[in-house]
Amino acid sequence: MSIIGAGNLASHLYRTFIHNDEIQLEKIFSRKAGRLSFVQENELKSHSLEELGDPDIIFLAVKDEAIVEVAQKLSIKNGFFVHCSGGNELKVLSEFENHGVFYPLQTFSKDKRIDFRNIPICIEANSEENLQKLKDFASLVSEKVFEVDSEKRRALHLAAVFVNNFTNHLYTIASDFCSENGIPFDILKPLMKETVSKLDTLPPYSAQTGPAIRNDKKTIMAHMEMLNEEHKKIYKLLTASIQKIHGKEL
Amino acid sequence: MSIIGAGNLASHLYRTFIHNDEIQLEKIFSRKAGRLSFVQENELKSHSLEELGDPDIIFLAVKDEAIVEVAQKLSIKNGFFVHCSGGNELKVLSEFENHGVFYPLQTFSKDKRIDFRNIPICIEANSEENLQKLKDFASLVSEKVFEVDSEKRRALHLAAVFVNNFTNHLYTIASDFCSENGIPFDILKPLMKETVSKLDTLPPYSAQTGPAIRNDKKTIMAHMEMLNEEHKKIYKLLTASIQKIHGKEL
Structure with a gap:
């Protein structure tokens, strides 16, 4: 996995991923180095969108308003890109061959730890195969995984x-x-x-x-x-x- | 203790009192017999304000709007009357020699049991002696007893x-x-x-x-x-x- 973003959700995804033996985090990206101070492993930090590694899934854990903008800057188009937003449709990522949504229905603040296992995760993807991939992944972090379409x-x-x-x-x-x-x-x-x-x-x-x-x-x-x-x-x-x-x- | 009232709060006070070995409930009053269906012991039911027994404290667990009206109907004026309302001042009971407030800061619904021990109880009384009496009593049902004046x-x-x-x-x-x-x-x-x-x-x-x-x-x-x-x-x-x-x- 790789994460793009350094906000509340990104920091919670980072902590959840590195503490899960079945998940390997490749890179976490932020343009500004200072924003990744919560990441202890220097080798995981990335400040260039060219250096996201070769992850199975790339999480766009950025502000709702920034998803499309960030997506357009990504030069690699063949990864499996998922956004984490409740308010954005699946199709905002349609320029990517493989895309999906991983929406954790919870409130995140940087200073408050939270156990992902009880967070309902709403997933959606552009194909059955990607949906299954996302479902398998989501089940590693949460016991409550739901398929929810963009309208719902x-x-x-x-x-x-x-x-x-x-x-x-x-x-x-x-x-x-x-x-x-x-x-x-x-x-x-x-x-x-x-x-x-x-x-x-x-x-x-x-x-x-x-x-x-x-x-x-x-x-x-x-x-x-x-x-x-x-x-x-x-x-x-x-x-x-x-x-x-x-x-x-x- | 005696209770006047048959609503949500009265039913919760009743259950808390009868399950507490240190508290003896004398009577619970309601004008309408049908409203006391939650009371299992027939001998505790009262439908006349003349039959409240001789309790240490009489709880006016009636609607906020009815406190003054009910108080005026009481012929005995020498008991220790307390109302349970957040919005009414202590002085609404000033026609009684001994009066106080026992306000449990909680939401009560008839069908939802609740443990009184964790409910903050706000107490107030017209004299030091009555305040102490109410404090001693409140401490039997809750671990969180606070002295709070009418304004607060x-x-x-x-x-x-x-x-x-x-x-x-x-x-x-x-x-x-x-x-x-x-x-x-x-x-x-x-x-x-x-x-x-x-x-x-x-x-x-x-x-x-x-x-x-x-x-x-x-x-x-x-x-x-x-x-x-x-x-x-x-x-x-x-x-x-x-x-x-x-x-x-x-």
Whole structure:
């Protein structure tokens, strides 16, 4: 395998590959030398796209916006190139004879280690043969490998934005709110964990609680008064959306 | 102890109390007999506020909106009455000589069992003596007991709405979105769990990822096109809020 990229995902792929006895990493590429500081083995580092070795699969672990641009710079066209993006179609790599998608449905931050075995990997490829090759490979790193076409992957990526990006932003708002009021954010963690665990036994629609679904106007008004204009807008919109979906529309 | 109420919280308090050897439950009250079907012991059921026994503490585990109304109906005024609400001040019970607050910071659904030992309990009372009494009691059911005054509890309750109610609603939207596209919602669960676990090592501000913080306009536009008007509004507002807080304002 070779990896192109030096961001959060690339660093996690690197760690996963070098710790797996069944996978041999040939090269990890970044234009800027400094960005590969997480790679301990100097012989694996590459700063030229001409030096990717002769890997079975080349992972384009670059920003979504950069995939096409990087692909066009690659002079070798006969490798098996896969991108790792939820939002990009398979066909963005169609100039390569062999191409595919290896999309790990997870959030990656450089400083947080994560076990790949539990990460759902969504795969897609331009031929049955390449799909099998990618499937065999993905099964070496994860127990959850799914064949997902570009259209479904796009929907999944959007769902991931709601459950991860937006949720994390609500955590950020709550965390700031705790700081402002001298409350340790940690006190909310059991609630945050249970909010997710609950869904092992209930669908989220049935798990909904709180002033919006109870249509508890007094509490809703009191909350709104405590918020700044921006957060009030978020509170209002999400409260209305909860009430609408649960038939509590005013 | 006696409990007034028959909702989600009351049923969880009931189960926690009867399974704790150090706690004796005297009565659990509900006006409507049918609502106490989760109580196995007939002798514990009460349908008259005159029959609450002579408990050390009486838990008003009723809806936020009903606390004052129920309190006013109580003919005995010399018990130690505590409400369990995040959004109500201590003083809503000030007509009772002994009063307090026992606020478990957690989300309760009738069909989902939960271990009280890990639930943060926020307590407050009208006197040092009552506070100590409540603290001693709370320590029997939870390892995490915090003294939190009414103002801080109100802020905490608002933060809880963001991290639980609103987050769960985003899960509901994502779940509907999965159904519409023939994707099992379960595939998102490792991501949802990691979104919370990540915060054991990173503050939420630093954990933010996704198209909004990258200002990836192409993906943002593609996502918006996939959403209905209501969900588009939510997407737009939360994306703008992420960009604002992270200095990516357009």
